[in-house]
Amino acid sequence: MPTSDRPYVRSSNYVLDLRDAVNTAAPKLLALGDASATRPAPGKWSPREIIGHLVDSATNNYGRIVRGQLQDDLVFPGYAQNEWVRIGRYQDAPWDELVTLWRTLNLQIARMMEGTPENVRQRPRERHSFGVIGVPLMSGEAATLEHMMNDYVSHLKHHLRQIFPE
Secondary structure, eight states: OOGGSOOOOOOTTTTHHHHHHHHHHHHHHHHGGGGGGOOOOSEEEEEEHHHHHHHHHHHHHHHHHHHHHHSSOOOOOOHHHHHHHHHHHHHGOHHHHHHHHHHHHHHHHOOOOOOOHHHHHOOSSSSHHHHTOOOOOOOOOOOOOHHHHHHHHHHHHHHHHHSOOO
16 A cells, blocks of 8 residues: 555654554464455455565665665665565465564564664755655655654554554
């Protein structure tokens, strides 16, 4: 689902929010079992494909968070999410392996976010590709690594709500 279809929710505790979302969702996801392969409608992703998309998002954002600490800008390539899901063959993946991969990647991302120095997280970057990678910015808002990290958590929670509507 395109990033622009979800509301941006800023959190001051996005690292804790990420850990909580992952640790709360993982057992509920595993409990879905075979139902995880059911698509809710033609052309919509199944829970397996949603979690696969979140694995793809995690791998892309892992690299962005590392690079964002090592370079002066926040310029990153986007990716064709539907093609990544298709090529990843998540619909055919063993569900427990997929959930474990998703959980482990995100706990590592939380650890990395937590260890990013505040001055690096909050430094405004003039050059960025937020429009390309789907990170919304309000008019006049500075592009920061922290903003991107926060948006990552918002994106993950958005997709979990597709699987488990509140």
